[in-house]
Amino acid sequence: MPELPEVQTIVDDLNKKIIGREIVGVWFDAPKLITLRMPQGYGEPSRTIKKPKAKKLEGQIKGLKIISVSRRGKNILIYLTNNQPRIVDSPAGESLRGTQSTTNNYLLLIHQKMTGHFLYGKWRIARVVGRSPRGSFGEAGKSSVVSLVKGPLEEKVNNYIHLIFYFDNGQQLALSDLRKFAKVIFGPKKEIENLPDFKKIGPEPLEKNFKVGKFISLISSEKRKIKQVLMDQEVIAGIGNIYSDEILWLSKIHPLKPANQLKADELKRLYSAMKKILKKAIKLRGTSISDFRDTSGKAGAYARERFVYRKEGEHCPRCKGIIKRIKIKNRSAHYCPKCQK
C-alpha cells in the first residue's frame, strides 16, 4: 500500500517522465474511481460529477499540458494548464509576450489507496466478453483487459489497469489498481485545493519547518493509541500501517501506548525515527510487500530491510524477542513485546 515513500517514488519518476507532455486522450473502465469537478462558467456554479463518462473527462482534460507533479500526504498532485504564452498587441502597437489573465490551471489528484500504482509505457485495450474468475464485471458483463504492447514493464499483461492518459509523444500513463479502491479527482486547481478533505491533511513530516516542537504538540495532545495517531492523516500526512510499525519499533515504543502518556525523550525518539525511516524508505524507492511498483513496474527495496512489518513470529532484529501481531482498530500492528515498552 503506497505510503509517503512510495508516493514520493512515483512523483519523482513522473517528474522525470511527463513534465511538458500534453494529454491527447483518456480511457477508463472504472468510472467509480473518478470524480470530475466542472468549473464555473457563465453564471453557472461549479458542480461535481461522480462516475463521469469517459468523453466528459476527456472533454475537460484533453489539450492540457502537465506543468508539475508533487505530493501531499499520500496524494499525487498533477498540475496542468492550458495557458499558452501568446503575443498580445499593446495599445502602443508593440508586441508583448504574456499569458492570459484567466485562470487556466487544473489539478489531477490521485489517491492510490492500497493497490493503486502508476505505470508509464504503452498498452493496448482489448475488449473481451465473458466472465472473470469471480464472475463479477463492472458493466454489462463486459470487461476490458489491458495488455502491454512494449515497454520496460515486467508484466506482460496487466489486467488491473483501469485508467489511461495518452500523451502527445505516444506514451501513456496508466493507473493499475487490483482492488479498485483508488480515487481520482480532476478539476480547476483552486477548487480541488479547497476541498475540505484536501485542506484538512496534516503537516508533511519531512518538511524542513516541521520541527520537533510542533511534532510534540500535535502528538501529546492525543489520548488515542500512538499507532492510531501516527496513521491519522489529519495529524501527520503520509504515514500508514507499514511505516508506523517501523517507526514505533525504531523508537522502542509500544503501539498501544496512549500518545499523551509518552515522555519527552520518547517523543524525541519518535520524531527522529519518523524522519529516519521515511528518508531511508524513499532512498530505497519504497516497500513492495504486496504489489507496490514504481512507474517502470519495478519493486521497491525497503521490504528486505524492514524491521517488524509482517514479520510475526520472527526474531526481533534488535533484541531477538519474538515479533507479535495484534489488532488495533481492525488493522494489524507488528511489534516486539520485549523491547517496545
Added chain:
DNA sequence: ATGACGTCCTGCCTGC
C-alpha cells in the same frame, strides 16, 4: 472527542 463497525474490492489462503 472517541470508538466500533460497515463499505468498497478481489487475490490469496485456509478448511472442509
Added chain:
DNA sequence: TGCAGGCAGGACGTCA
C-alpha cells in the same frame, strides 16, 4: 480437487 468463507487494508460514513 473444488468450493465457500474469511482476511487484508486507507479513508470515509454512520451510529453509539
